[in-house]
Amino acid sequence: MDSERISVSLPSFIHRVGREQANLTRDLASELGCELKRVRRSRNWQLLGEYHQIHALSLALRSLDSLKHKFTIGKLNTVLAQIEPPLTIEQQLAKLLETNPNITLAEMMEVTSCTLSEARTARFENDTL
Template identity: 45%
Template sequence: MNEDITIALPSLIHRIGGSAAKQAKDMATQYGCELKRVRRSRNWQLVGDAINIQSFAAQLSGQTNNEFAYLIKKLNIALLEHSDKLEPLAVKLVRLLTERPSTTLAELIQSTGCTEAEARVARFEADS
């Protein structure tokens, strides 16, 4: 469930500048993400857990200068594609059960990859 996602950032240095890229790289490390070049090309990528990337994007948005606008835009677009990884598993299970109460435990386990115990707890929370 805690799979890392990779966000492509083509021509990052040309768009935000070298010093801003170094600053963003240091900030990404603080949030458990890795901002790095793709081999020897001019393209960069951000690798990390979806929740950590969301926290990193929020930190970038809080900066007073506008030099991170391109990076913030790319991160927000990429996070929309991974919205399922932004909510915790327990919340996701309860949401799925409230949307379709007739879902069996086996279907829930197969679709989300949770354990049987987690599915039973979610069923109990959804029913109460």
């Protein structure tokens, strides 16, 4: 399953949190693999990252000082609540076997891009239930 980059809009970011907190958030985001940047020459900012990176950033900002980062945490949580977390390969295989128990190993591998051993393990676990 390909990871999709999520975009979080942060309007008037510097005006709401201040330059110091914006720089701290930008540094923390880059450490976690996200990208925080201005949208062209406007006062609006944008955070780009994958689901798990943005979730980790939200948790890190909460642990620092949730009052100073209230605006940013609120925006991140709003976007994360709208998006379903990506399923692991094991979860995808279990769901696939639940909907279609007669699926072949080759079809399972094609749909989920898993290995043969992962498909066999999922089939075995499904048959033992």
